[in-house]
Amino acid sequence: MAxxxxxxxxxAELAELINRVVYGGERVVVTRHGKPLVALVSAADLERLERDQEAPEEQVISSVSKLGQVGSASGERARFGLTAEHRRPDRRG
Structure with a gap:
């Protein structure tokens, strides 16, 4: 909890707040009229937050590049021995 x-x-207490964050491992939320404005976090916390933000994008790119090529629908039907397929009804006039 912050x-x-x-x-x-x-x-008035900026130096003390910095010490609490750096040496005490605390997170400080500065408020105005009871609403959060900014947060003071350690440089290590900031690095971790930025790394966690980038990770999902890198994971998706890595996963997609590992997929390779996907076979065509007709190729998949033959592979699994399917003889029928569903087609949407033609909605012409």
């Missing part, structure tokens, strides 16, 4: 502090108080 420690919340109003922006006016955060201004």
């Amino acid at each position: 420690y919340e502090i109003p922006v006016t108080q955060a201004r």
